[in-house]
Amino acid sequence: GIQVEQSPPDLILQEGANSTLRCNFSDSVNNLQWFHQNPWGQLINLFYIPSGTKQNGRLSATTVATERYSLLYISSSQTTDSGVYFCAVELMNTGFQKLVFGTGTRLLVSP
Amino acid sequence: DAGVTQSPTHLIKTRGQQVTLRCSPKSGHDTVSWYQQALGQGPQFIFQYYEEEERQRGNFPDRFSGHQFPNYSSELNVNALLLGDSALYLCASSSLAGVPDTQYFGPGTRLTVL
Secondary structure (H helix, E strand, O other): OOOEEEEOOEEEEEOOOOEEEEEEEOOOEEEEEEEEEOOOOOEEEEEEOOOEEEEEOOEEEEEEHHHOEEEEEEOOOOHHHOEEEEEEEEEOOOOOOOEEEOOOEEEEEEO | OOOOEEEOOEEEEOOOOOEEEEEEOOOOOOEEEEEEEOOOOOOEEEEEEEOOEEEEEOOOOOOEEEEEOOOOOEEEEEOOOOHHHOEEEEEEEEOOOOOOOOOEEOOOEEEEEO
């Protein structure tokens, strides 16, 4: 099956710092989403980005589908950014919306 | 516009018991998927329901079963509970129009098996 790997596994930042999270996947995909899981377990949609670049406030994401990776950029980090970040992909041409999640990046932003 | 809702929020059961978890999809969505998230891991796909039928299943035993109702809401049933079934169970909804689309997740049900 498809492999989805995220790096780094853990990240500790000082408030105000910038960071880049990476997601590598081993096969062609139809769909790629970035999620933030808060301490209560809620998965919050950040981006639906099978290709290209998107920005939403302090967050932006880029997916290079031909090279099978995606990057999530967090600028001017805040303590509320803490949590686990997952990328999830959907295999191409399956006709089903089954997401395969990566291993996650645990982010801690300290004041 | 209500998002994806799940009930109950928390549940404690003992080994061998049966449990039913419920999910209502986001307004306008007709497809419900269920995921299991063990502590410290990413969510794992259990199965997906569309038009009241199971369309795809992940690597989970038959103890895990589901149902989708005409109003698109869904139930996840787990029989003969094992300690290893303790996890956060997440429901996701989407619109299965043959085109990849954003999936939206509910807040989850945290199941503890003692």
